[in-house]
Amino acid sequence: MKNLILMLCLIFYKFLFFLSDFLEIQRKSFYWFLNNQFGKEFSLKQTPGLIFSYDFIYNNYKFLRPALNIQESIIRSKTYCCNFYIPVRFSFLNESTIQWVFLGTLPLLTRRGHFIINGTPRIVLNQIVRSPGVYFRQNSSSVNLYYAEIIFQRGPWLRLEMDSKKKIWICIQDIPRLPLETFLQNFHQKYKDNILFRKQSQSSPILIQSLNLQLGFLGRSCLNKKLNTRVQNLSLTPIDLVAISNKLYELTGGSESESSSLCDDIDDLRNRRLKTIGELLKNQLTRGLIRLKNFFIKKNKKFDQIIETSSPSQVLRNLIKIGALNSQPINSTFKEFFHSHQLSQYLDQSNPLAEITHKRRLSCLGSGGISNETAGMEIRGIHRTHYGRICPIETPEGRNAGLVNSLTIAVALNFQGFLETPFVEIYKQHLQNQKKIVFFCVEKQMSQNVFFNQKLGKSKNLFVPIIKSQTQKKCAVDHIHFLAFHPQQFISIGATCIPFVEHNDANRVLMGSNMQRQALPLLKLEQPIVNTLNSFRILSDLRDIPTTFRSGIITYSSSKVSKINHPKINLLYENQKKKPISKPNILGLEKIQL
Structure with a gap:
């Protein structure tokens, strides 16, 4: 009897509780921001070359306990937040002193996965964007012409295109295109101080625009893989531009079928990653520190009268008293983000399903994304790599159709921001139940033979369809490596709450999932006649x-x-x-x- 109970407990554990918390992505992302990224944003040297300068001792920052709890913040129409302090080393000539400085307030994520801003629950949607790296595309105006787009961590994109005379040009946002030779001649200076110059004449260089050419670890690995290089620098280098130019010449000189197969699909989830709450808040903190630095430099020009009348130690104390560092730049940045950003929205609290669906949405809109006015049908459509990651059914009706989607019930997020889905290992047509369930991103999935079904035929001469690269192929059942974990892992929470969803039409499921979120909860709770698997988890994961x-x-x-x-x-x-x-x-x- 004990062995039977133990076996039932193991089955219950493996096949029910393997799925993570529905709000784990939000909670882990905010935890990652607080513990791993918050201090790193203060690590860069802030004011080099100034007489009166400051540096953050970024390893010793501290947060104070919130003055109001969640209930008090809602009642008093206040923001649920905490103050953060950081020690700052102020330097003037040979004198220096360290002082704790209050730099701002940080809105806190509740355990239910939302923020309390001025007493109102608000959420921050996950944003799906193009991953940093280089992407080769075919020119729509000509069949034999190609171009490359370089996407950086932050800032405008860089585009290398080839004209009909096989000459390569560089295009930057709001700047007339430049020949590649002119760009490379001045790239050494650009490589030093991140400023691009163009020579109008031999005597006077003209400043065009300050550029941020930081690729980051993810962008650098993408360039090295596609260009077959081993550059370690996380910024764009002249070697990268030369290698991209050679790649464009190879695409132009090859056959049309080979060149089209080497082009990148921008809708493929290998080329798109998720920006979560932590990364979005990290970007806002970076903007706030840039404002703080500009404010300090601007105010530093007004210190001449104090410097001329006192000794260095007295001057340093007087400069600190002026309040050159304050909380206004960072606080205003966070305030603008939570009040006016497109990804910050009022929480839909019609019922628990509407709330958890709103928190698990992902959007292509917002800064760094696309506009719903210019988005075509390709980006709104369903891609083959969405299986198990993005729900193909649940999406808003209207102008945002296909641009705002929902995550599936079994999706996970890896450390690079790519979406993963679970699979069960199979060996010679036998399930390996003793092994753990594996999660694959699209890149790893394409290197394996994966059959998108739970059942596999026992016939030796049977061939089943699999997805490889940009085409669908057939594979013998003996060579299948993994099977889908669950038949409902490719739909969202709202769709799984519909009984017998597999016997329903997709359009009716779309309307049903949207109408469920409009239902009002009962004052007197009643158990539903027909229940589904995730109805309990909606209540438990929301902490309702x-x-x-x-x-x-x-x-x-x-x-x-x-x-x-x-x-x-x-x-x-x-x-x-x-x-x-x-x-x-x-x-x-x-x-x-x-």
Whole structure:
């Protein structure tokens, strides 16, 4: 009997609780920002070359406990946030001193995955954007002409295009295109100080625009892979431009079929990554520090009177008293982001399903994305790499159709921001249940033979379809490496809440998932006649209901009291609602001190 119970527990654990929390992406991203990225933004040298300068001691920042809790913030129409301080070393000539400086307030993410801004719940949508790197595309005006787009971590894109005379030009946003030779002649100076010059004449160089050519680790690895180079510099180099030019000449000289197969598909999820809450807040903090630096440099020009009248130590104390560093630049940046950014929205709280669906949305819109006015049908359509990652059914109706989507129930996010989906390993047509479930991004999935079904035929001469690169091929069942984990892993939470969804039409499922989010909850709770797998997880992952902090067996339950048996202690819980309800509320529990 014990062995049977143990086996049932193992099956229950593997096939039900392997899925992560539905709001894990939001919570992990914010935790990553606080613990790994917050201090790194202060690590760069801020004011080099100034008489009166400052540097952050970025390893010793601290957060204060929020002055108001979540309930008090809602009642008083305040923001649920905390103040952060960082030690700053102020230097003037040979004198220096260290002082703790209050630099701003940071809005905090609640355990339910949203923010409280001026007493109102708001969320930040995940944004899906082009990954940094280089992408080769075919020119729409001519069949035999190609161009390359270089996407950086931040700032405008760089485009290398070839004309009919096989001459390569460089195009930058709002700047007339330049010949590649002119750009490379002045690239050494650009490589030093991140400023691009163009020579109008031999005597006077003209400043065109300050550029940020930082590729980052992800962009550098993409360039090295596509260009077959081993450059370690995380910025764009002249070697990269020469290698991209050679690649364009190869594409032009090759056959049309070979060249088209080497071009990149911009809608492929190998070339698109997710920007989560942590990364978006990190970008806003960077903008705030840039404003703080410009404010300090601007105010530094007004320090001449103080410098001329006092000793260096007295001058340093007077300069610090002036308040050259304050919280206004960073606070204003966060305020603009949460109040006016396209990805910051009021939380939909019609019912728990509407709330969790809103928090698991991803958008192509916003800064760094695309506009719904210029988006075509290609980017709105369903791509083959969306399987198990982006729901092909649930999307808003209207002008944002296909631009705002929902994550599937089993999706995960790797450290680079690419979406992953689970698979079960198979060896010679036998499932390897003793092994862990593996999560694959699109890049790893294409290197394996994956069959998108849970069942595999036993016939040796059977061939099944698989997806490889940009085409669909057939593979023998003996060479299949992985199978899909669950038949519902390719749809979103709202679609899985529809009973017998596999027997329904896709258009009707779209309308049904949207109408479920418009339903109003009942005052008197009732168990549904037909239930689905994820209905319980919606309530538990949202933290709408209190849950026990220990696992155990429910030995007694009524409309007022529930008792849970634990090997070490016995827990007694009382239901939150004082009025009796029609059925025992096992989930709505509140702990009683025994």
